Structures are given as structure tokens and as C-alpha cells.
Amino acid sequence: MSAGSPRLGRYVLNGAAALSLGFILLPLIFVTWLSFFRQEIPSFPPEGYSLQWFAAAANNKSFIDGFVLSLQVGIVATLIGLVLGVPASLALARHRIPLGPGVSTLLLLPLVMPGIVLGTSTYVFQIEVELATEIPVMGSLGGLIAAHTLVVIPWVVRLVTASLAGFDRTIEEAAQNLGAGPITTFWRVTLPSIRPGIVAAALFGFVTSFGNLEMSLFLVGPGRTTLPIAILQYLEWKIDPTVAAASLIQIVLIGVAMIVTDRYVKLSRVV
Amino acid sequence: MARLSISHLKKSYGDFIAVDDVDIAIADGEFLVLLGPSGCGKTTTLRMIAGFIPPTAGSITIGERDVTALPPWKRHCGLVFQSYALFPHMTVAQNVAFGLEMHKVPQAERGPRVAEALRLVRLTGFDDRYPRQLSGGQQQRVALARALAMQPQVLLLDEPLSNLDAKLRLEVRVEIRELQRKLGLTTIMVTHDQEEALTMADRLVVMEKGQVRQVGTQRELYEKPADRFVAGFIGRSAFLDGEVTAPGRFRTAGGLDMVCAAAAKPGPATLALRPERIAVGGEADGLPNRFTAKVEHASYLGALLDIQVALDEHDRMLLQIPNRPGLTEPQPDESITIGWAEDAGLVYPRGA
Ligand SMILES: Nc1ncnc2c1ncn2[C@@H]1O[C@H](COP(=O)(O)OP(=O)(O)OP(=O)(O)O)[C@@H](O)[C@H]1O
Ligand SMILES: [Mg+2]
Numbered sequence: 001m002s003a004g005s006p007r008l009g010r011y012v013l014n015g016a017a018a019l020s021l022g023f024i025l026l027p028l029i030f031v032t033w034l035s036f037f038r039q040e041i042p043s044f045p046p047e048g049y050s051l052q053w054f055a056a057a058a059n060n061k062s063f064i065d066g067f068v069l070s071l072q073v074g075i076v077a078t079l080i081g082l083v084l085g086v087p088a089s090l091a092l093a094r095h096r097i098p099l100g101p102g103v104s105t106l107l108l109l110p111l112v113m114p115g116i117v118l119g120t121s122t123y124v125f126q127i128e129v130e131l132a133t134e135i136p137v138m139g140s141l142g143g144l145i146a147a148h149t150l151v152v153i154p155w156v157v158r159l160v161t162a163s164l165a166g167f168d169r170t171i172e173e174a175a176q177n178l179g180a181g182p183i184t185t186f187w188r189v190t191l192p193s194i195r196p197g198i199v200a201a202a203l204f205g206f207v208t209s210f211g212n213l214e215m216s217l218f219l220v221g222p223g224r225t226t227l228p229i230a231i232l233q234y235l236e237w238k239i240d241p242t243v244a245a246a247s248l249i250q251i252v253l254i255g256v257a258m259i260v261t262d263r264y265v266k267l268s269r270v271v
Numbered sequence: 272m273a274r275l276s277i278s279h280l281k282k283s284y285g286d287f288i289a290v291d292d293v294d295i296a297i298a299d300g301e302f303l304v305l306l307g308p309s310g311c312g313k314t315t316t317l318r319m320i321a322g323f324i325p326p327t328a329g330s331i332t333i334g335e336r337d338v339t340a341l342p343p344w345k346r347h348c349g350l351v352f353q354s355y356a357l358f359p360h361m362t363v364a365q366n367v368a369f370g371l372e373m374h375k376v377p378q379a380e381r382g383p384r385v386a387e388a389l390r391l392v393r394l395t396g397f398d399d400r401y402p403r404q405l406s407g408g409q410q411q412r413v414a415l416a417r418a419l420a421m422q423p424q425v426l427l428l429d430e431p432l433s434n435l436d437a438k439l440r441l442e443v444r445v446e447i448r449e450l451q452r453k454l455g456l457t458t459i460m461v462t463h464d465q466e467e468a469l470t471m472a473d474r475l476v477v478m479e480k481g482q483v484r485q486v487g488t489q490r491e492l493y494e495k496p497a498d499r500f501v502a503g504f505i506g507r508s509a510f511l512d513g514e515v516t517a518p519g520r521f522r523t524a525g526g527l528d529m530v531c532a533a534a535a536k537p538g539p540a541t542l543a544l545r546p547e548r549i550a551v552g553g554e555a556d557g558l559p560n561r562f563t564a565k566v567e568h569a570s571y572l573g574a575l576l577d578i579q580v581a582l583d584e585h586d587r588m589l590l591q592i593p594n595r596p597g598l599t600e601p602q603p604d605e606s607i608t609i610g611w612a613e614d615a616g617l618v619y620p621r622g623a
Binding site for chain 1: 321322323342343344345346347348349350352354356357358359360369370373374417418421
């Protein structure tokens with residue numbers, strides 16, 4: 001028993017890991033499989049295989065427009081998130097900020113807040129702003145990007161703070177001792193050292209923004225549809241594998257982005 | 272290179288005084304070592320010179336320039352960090368070139384100066400390595416080359432050898448000293464390794480609890496320690512507590528009367544004796560202070576024998592006698608005669 005129990009423990013652990021992994025991968029596997037079915041109404045077993053749904057997805061104008069918008073919003077929101085989040089992380093990690101722990105919780109909050117709640121509150125907030133200032137925020141591209149920035153920031157703050165925690169500040173002092181002022185020191189020494197955290201934050205922030213549905217639903221204006229919304233709208237009328245094909249394309253794109261990123265910075269080390 | 276002078280330098284953290292009224296003047300090209308027990312304020316002093324800690328009071332002058340209010344990047348003093356602090360994302364050559372770039376040295380001049388600095392520390396050919404691809408000793412030398420390349424006015428070393436193994440430490444010690452002499456660098460090195468300090472320094476500064484206890488050469492510190500702390504910190508001393516009863520007379524706590532230097536003022540005092548100044552056996556004949564002592568413990572150290580003796584139940588002391596053929600170490604409880612000259616002991620007033 002005493003010899004058997006560590007091994008038993010390992011079996012249980014591996015089993016649990018395999019089970020969770022399967023639970024995560026199963027939908028992906030089904031989506032992939034489904035996207036190659038020939039028939040329009042998904043049923044098992046498939047009647048045959050074809051690539052027609054990929055063509056359908058690639059030719060669907062609302063998917064293309066949604067993809068372009070999601071891409072734009074994702075990129076801009078990520079950039080703004082970095083510009084706001086990196087200095088915030090630096091300030092939180094290095095200076096005694098009044099209510100510091102409270103501020104960092106606040107910055108991380110959008111990550112744990114249910115999307116619907118976040119969407120509703122942003123929606124109400126934007127209406128209030130519009131009423132108060134008469135600037136048309138509601139349904140504007142700016143409003144959408146601002147909301148998406150909100151879900152990017154937690155990733156930036158979390159990952160950049162983590163890289164700063166392991167950062168040896170004496171190398172900044174070394175730079176200053178060699179004649180570099182604070183700004184040069186930041187660009188030449190601090191930033192390169194926390195780059196893995198920043199790259200990872202940009203990637204995860206972008207993916208989060210790109211896939212966001214709940215919040216966007218409240219905020220898109222007429223004629224402005226993100227890809228997840230376009231997919232949802234399509235699903236209201238049809239359930240053919242076009243959606244599966246579009247999803248697979250997205251999964252592949254994100255997967256490729258991850259692999260490419262991982263070549264430059266080991267994601268497993270920062271996340 | 273330049274002179275460096277520190278006057279009335281003080282740093283306090285709340286009620287705690289880390290560095291207290293430190294005054295040091297370092298001549299051009301001098302190698303000064305700051306020595307003292309852990310927590311005595313050595314690093315704090317060095318970091319104030321480099322500009323990383325603002326002094327509470329006092330001033331720092333490099334050459335003719337008062338740098339007290341200047342930020343670190345304008346002080347032009349090369350600091351070698353204890354942890355080396357190399358830039359991990361830059362190659363050796365980029366690390367060394369960094370200071371040159373910051374000081375706007377023209378591109379064409381940088382290559383040769385980097386090569387020269389690397390040659391000085393004997394790392395030619397390591398240009399394209401990253402710090403993680405170097406051994407500790409090599410990293411240490413890159414850190415030195417990086418500081419040297421920008422031709423600093425003063426070189427500051429904070430325990431630069433403490434991460435090296437014993438053998439490498441001996442080698443690098445010599446290398447640094449030779450380089451410093453060759454370049455005529457005004458240098459302050461911090462260490463708490465006494466041997467390192469004694470072998471490298473032109474002059475030493477002994478610090479304790481934030482204060483300078485004594486500044487002097489090795490010989491001055493060893494032969495004329497300014498106070499009881501220095502007498503115990505530099506080399507070894509036997510201490511006998513007691514009082515000066517009259518000029519030139521000292522009585523131990525155990526009631527033994529001794530003669531000592533006449534200058535000592537009457538009052539509670541401590542007599543410090545260097546172990547090698549105490550004669551044993553026949554050699555003690557004719558000395559003014561002669562006592563019979565009981566051996567408590569003797570250790571064989573090769574060139575020397577260390578002997579711990581008791582004069583009475585209050586007064587214990589350490590002797591060292593040179594080993595010679597045929598000498599056997601005394602056994603515990605054996606009685607031996609010891610003696611010393613009146614000027615062998617140094618008297619420090621107690622209670623100060
Ligand atoms: N930021 C600080 N706040 C409060 N006290 C400090 C601070 N920095 C240093 N000290 C105290 O000042 C004293 C001197 O520190 P310092 O680092 O100069 O010692 P040191 O002589 O270099 O010691 P070591 O040989 O251990 O490196 C120490 O007692 C330390 O606890
Ligand atoms: Mg120190």
C-alpha cells in the first residue's frame with residue numbers, strides 16, 4: 001500500500017489532467033470535424049466530406065466585414081491597453097500608490113466580471129455620457145474600442161506585473177551609472193526585459209477582444225458587426241457547417257499566432 | 272581620474288542612522304578599501320557616492336565638482352555591482368559599449384574602445400556572447416570592463432569578488448589591483464573580507480555602525496588601532512578588562528597588576544595585546560610583565576600554534592607562537608610562563 005499509493009496518486013492526477021484536457025479539446029475536435037461535413041444539417045454519421053463550407057464562410061460578406069472590424073477593434077484596443085496598462089503596472093509594482101492593492105484589483109476586475117454585466121454597465125455608462133456631453137458615444141467605433149480596451153487592460157496588468165516581479169532592478173541602476181537617463185533606461189533596459197510579458201499580454205488581450213461577444217452585443221451600432229456577432233446572427237437563421245468552418249479558421253489563426261509568439265517568448269514562462 | 276572627497280556625509284532612515292558623519296579624502300589614483308562588519312553602512316556610503324541614495328547631510332566632491340545634487344547618470348563614476356548587473360539582453364560587446372553610447376562617443380571610436388576594455392580584462396573574443404553564456408568570473412570581468420570603458424573619474428566596487436570561489440577570488444584580486452595601478456584609477460572598494468582588504472588597499476577605512484573608526488594603512492591599523500573595535504577587527508587581539516590605576520599601571524578585573532604605556536589616563540580600561548607580541552617560556556625572562564598561565568586549549572595551525580590560556584578565572588588570552596621543529600603543543604592544564612613588554616599592550620578607555 002505504501003509503495004502503491006504514490007503511483008496511484010500519479011495515475012489519478014494524470015487521469016484528471018487527461019479528462020480536463022479532453023473536456024477542453026472535445027468541442028474543438030467536433031467543430032473541426034463538422035466543418036468538413038457535406039450535408040447542410042449536421043447529423044451523425046456524416047454523409048460525406050467537402051470543403052464547400054470554407055468557401056461559403058470566405059464568401060460571406062458579413063463574416064468578412066465582421067472579421068475586418070474585429071481585427072481593427074482588437075488591434076487598436078490592444079495598443080491602447082498596452083499604453084495604459086504598462087505604465088499602470090510599473091507604477092503599481094514600483095511605487096507606493098495610495099490604495100495600491102485596491103487599484104490593482106480594480107484593473108483586474110473586467111476579467112472576472114461576467115460579460116453580460118460588463119456589457120450592460122458599459123452600455124448604460126455610454127448612454128449617460130452621451131446624454132451628459134452630447135458626444136455621440138453610443139454605437140460608435142470609439143465606444144466599442146473603449147469597451148474592448150477594458151478587457152485588454154487586465155491581461156496587460158497581470159502579465160506585466162508578473163514580469164516586473166522577477167525583474168532585477170540593479171540593471172536599471174547599472175544603466176544610470178553608465179550615463180543613461182530615466183527615459184533611455186526604460187527603453188533600453190526595462191522594456192526589453194519585460195518584453196515577454198508585454199508580448200504575451202498583447203496576444204491574450206487581442207484574443208480576448210477578438211472573441212468578445214457579450215459586451216459587443218450591447219455596443220455595436222447599425223451596420224457595425226464584429227465577427228462573433230456576425231456568427232451569432234447567422235446561427236439565428238441557419239445551422240449549416242459554415243459557422244464551424246469560420247470558427248476553425250479563427251482557431252487556426254489564433255493557434256498560429258500563439259505558436260509564432262511562443263518562438264520569441266516562451267508563453268509557458270510568463271503566463 | 273580625480274580626487275574624491277566626502278565630507279560630513281550622513282544618511283538616516285527615520286531614527287536609524289545608517290551612515291554617520293563620514294569624512295574621507297581619496298587622492299588621485301588611490302585604492303581605498305571600505306571595511307567593516309555587515310550592516311555598518313559600506314554599501315550605503317558607496318551608493319551615495321554613485322548617486323543612488325540621496326544623503327541626509329554632507330557633500331561629495333569628485334575632482335573639483337560638487338556632485339551631491341547630481342543624478343547618477345551625470346556623475347561619471349563607474350560602479351561595479353556585487354551582482355554584476357549585466358544587461359541580459361545584450362551581448363558582452365553591447366554591454367561594454369553601452370556607457371560609450373550614453374556618453375556620445377562617436378560610433379567609429381566605440382569599437383576600438385570596447386576591444387581595449389575587453390583586452391584589459393582578458394576577455395578578447397567574447398564579444399558576441401550573452402551574459403548567461405559566461406561563468407561568474409567572466410561576468411565579473413565584463414562588469415569591470417563595462418565600467419572601465421567609459422573612463423570613469425572614480426571606480427566604485429561593491430564586494431566585487433564575493434560571488435567568486437576562493438581560487439578565482441585570489442586571481443581576480445591581483446588582476447583588479449594591477450589594472451587599477453596601470454590605469455591610475457581612483458578607486459573605492461567595499462568588502463567585509465579582511466584579507467582581501469589588507470592585500471589590495473593603499474589605505475583602508477574601518478567602519479562600524481555607520482561611523483568611521485579609523486583611516487590608515489595596513490601597518491597603522493594593525494600596530495596602532497585607534498580603538499578597541501579596530502584592535503579586534505583588524506587581526507586578532509587578546510583583551511583584558513580592568514582599569515588604569517596610575518600612569519603606566521594597569522590592574523585587571525582579576526586583580527593582576529601590569530605595567531603599560533604611561534600615556535593612558537586612569538580609569539576603567541581595556542588592555543589589548545597582539546598574540547604574537549606575547550613571549551612564552553624562557554623568552555619571557557626579563558620582561559616587565561611576567562605571569563604564570565594555565566593552558567586551556569592549544570591548536571596546531573602549521574606555521575603557528577594557537578594557545579588559549581587563563582591568567583586567573585577572569586582573565587583569558589590568546590597566544591600565538593611560531594612553530595619550529597621539535598616543538599610540541601602544550602597540554603591543557605599545563606602551566607607556562609608568559610610575558611610581554613610594557614609597550615606591547617594598547618590601552619583603551621572603557622565605557623566610552
Ligand atoms: N532603505 C533602508 N531603510 C532602512 N534601513 C536601511 C535601508 N537601507 C539600509 N538600511 C540599513 O542601513 C545599514 C547599513 O546598510 P548597508 O547596506 O550600507 O550595510 P553594509 O555595510 O553594506 O553591509 P553588508 O556588508 O552586509 O553589505 C543596515 O543596518 C541596514 O539595515
Ligand atoms: Mg553591502
